[in-house]
Amino acid sequence: MLKEGRRHGETDWDGQDGRARVRTEAMALRELAAAGVHVPVVYEEFDEQRHACLAVEDDGERTLEELVRVERLLSVRGALLLSAGVARLVAEVHEAGWAWRDCKPRNVVVGDHGVLRRIDFEGGCSIGVRGLSPWGSEGYASPEWLDPAADQSSCDLFALGVSCYQVLVGTRSFGATSSLRERSFNLQQTADLIEENTNAFHLGLVPYDSDDASVNLARLTVKVEGLRVEQCRREQQLDQPHEGNNDPA
Template identity: 30%
Template sequence: MATDPGLGASVATTLLALQNQKTLVRPSWRHWMTGVLAVMGLFYLLWIQPLFRNSMAMMMGAVIIITLSVIQVAWQLSYQQILPLPLVMVWFTATSAMMLLWKQRRRQWTQLQWENHNISYQLGQQWYQQGRLDEALAALRPCNSTEAVLTLLYDIGVQQERKRQYQEAARTYQLLVDRKPKFKDARKRADALQQLSEPVQVTTDFSATHSLVMPSQELNKPILGRYEIERELGRGAMGVVYLGLDPKISRRVAIKTLSYREFDTAQLNVIKERFFREAEAAGRLNHPNIVTVYDVGEETDLAFIAMDYVEGKSLDRCVSESTLLPIAEVYEVVAEVAEALAYAHQQNIVHRDIKPGNIMYDQNSGQVKVADFGIARIVDDSKTKTGDMLGSPVYMSPEQLKGSKVTGASDVYSLGVTLYQLLTGALPFSGDSIANLAYQILNKKYISVRELRPELSAGVVRVVNKALQKEPSKRYESAAEMASALRGLMTREFGRSDSRKAS
C-alpha cells in the first residue's frame, strides 16, 4: 500500500517535537491554558474524584490522560503547535495517585476509629450497667460525640449526682457541655453543682448532724440503693432518717442510716457484721405492731435499713405535762408495745433501746409501731466500751449500764421507764452526767408515779414498780405478762380490754 511521504514526514516531525517539547510555534495563550487546566484538575481531584470508588477513580483518570494525549497529538498535526499538556498530565497523574492513596489510608483510619468507638461504647455501657461509673466514663472518653454516647454520658452524670458524687457529676456534665453545649439540661446541672461546691462536702457527711437532702431543686434526688430520698424525717444518735421512695413498686419507706464516720476504723468491720446480721434478723419479724424491715444496703460511707413508713409521730411529743395522752390510751399503747416485744423475744431478738422516740403512734387510726429493732445493740457494744455512750441511757436497765448480758427483761425495764414518763411527763431517774445518772439507776429509788399524779390507780403503780425492779428476775417474766397486766387494768378501770373503744 502506497503512503504519502509528506504525511509520514509530518508525523515524524510531530513526534520528535513532542519528545523534545519543541514546536515551530508556541501559542501565546499557553499559560492561560495551563492555569485553566490546573484549576479544572484541582476541582476534579478535590471534589469529584473523592465521590468515586478507587477503581472508578483510576478508570476516570486514565480516560482523562488518554483524552489529553489525543488532543495533544491532534493539535500538533493540525496546527503545528505543541500544547503544554505533557506537564499537566504528569502533574495530574502524580496528584491523582497521591489523592487515591490518601483516601485509602483515611478510609482505613476512619474504619479503625469507628471500630474503637463501638468497642469503647459497648464497654462503657457494660460498666454503667454494673454501676462502675468511673470505668464507664473512662471508656467513653475516646468515643465520638454521637447521640448514644452523649446520652450515656448524661446518664452517668445523673447516677453520680444521685450517688452523692457531686463534684464528679459536675465534671461529667461539663464534659458533656464541651461536646455539645445545648444537650438537654447539662449546662444547668453543671452550674448548679458548681455553686454547691463547698456545701456539697458537708452534705456528704452522714453523721447525725448532717443531712443528705440537697438544697438545690435543680438537682436529681439522691438515692440510697434503689431508693430515692425525698426528705428528712428525723435524726438519731447513729444517723439521719429519711423518707424514701421505692420506684419499682411506688412504695414509700423510712430509711435509717448508720454512718461509718461515727466509728473507728478498727471497729468498723465488727460494726458492719453485726449491723447486717441483726438487720436480717429484724427483717424476719412479722407483727402488726413492729415496723417491717424491707431491705438493708451499704454505700461507701454508710449502711442503711429501708423499713415501713408509718404515719403519725413518735411518742416523744407525748412526754410533757401539757401533752400527756389520756390514761386509758397510755395503757393501750404500752400494752401493744409489750405484745410486740413479747413476739420479738420469742424470735430471740431483744430491742435494747425501747423509748418513746422509737414508738410510732398515729392517734387518728390508733396504730402503734415499734421501730429500730436490733440497731441499738450495735451502738452500745461499739461505743460504750470507749466511754462514748450513744443510745438513751435514761431508759437503760441496770444490767445494760453495767455491761452485763442483756435479755428481754431489759426491754421490760425500758418499757417501764417509758410507761412512767407517758403517765407523769417525768423520768424516774435523772442526773447531770452519765456517771451520776448510772448511780441513780443502780442504787436509788424513784418517786412513785402516784406522788406525781395522784389520780393514778394503785394498780398502775404496781405495774410500774414491777417493771422497774433493779433485779431482772423480779420483773415480769415476759413482756407478754406485762401486756396482760395492763389489759387487766383497762378492764377493771375502763370496762374494756381495748380502752380506745371506751374513749
C-alpha cells in the same frame, strides 16, 4: 426512708461500726417480720462506697414521746392502754427470739386508731447473746447495762418500766437534772397512798363504804387520778433548773 451506716463510723470497742449496725437492723427487721411481728418493711439493702444503706418503710407518723409531750398528762385509761400496748410490743419481740435494746417512747410510733409500731433495731440482738458492747439510751438503760454477761431481754424490761412511767406521769422517772433520792421518795410516797386507798376500797372502809359499788369505784378513781396529777406536778418541779446565782464569787 434511707438509713446509712458508715464504715468505721462510730466504731465501738468491740469493732461494731455504723455499717455493722445497719446490717444488724436489716437482719432484725427481716427475722421479726418473718415471725409475724409488725415492724417497718425492708425494701432494699445495698452498699455504697463501702457504707451500708438500708431502705425501709417510712414511719411518717408521730412517736409516743411526741404524743406524751403534747398531751402532757393523758387520761388514766388512755395511759394504761398505751402502756399495755408498749408491753405487747416488747413481748412480741422477745417471743420472736430477739432483744430490742432500745425500748423507749421515741422508738414507738403511734398510728391511726392508736396502733403502735416499734422502730430502730440498730442495737438489737438475739436473746441469749453475751459479750455485746452496751447499747441503749440514757435514762432507759438498766443497772446491768454495763455487764457483758447480762441477759439483754431484762434490759428491755427495765426500759419498758421507765417508758410506762413516762406515759403515765408525763416525764421520765430518771432525769439528769434532779435528785434520784428525792424522786424515789416521791414515787414511793405516791405508791403507798395508792395502795392504802386500794386496800380501803376492797375492805369497804371510809370513804369507800357506800352501799352503791359504783359510787365507791368513782371515789377511788378520783383519788388515784388526784395522786397521779400530784406526782406529775412533783416530777415537773424536779425537772426545772434550780434558781439562783451560780456564778463564782
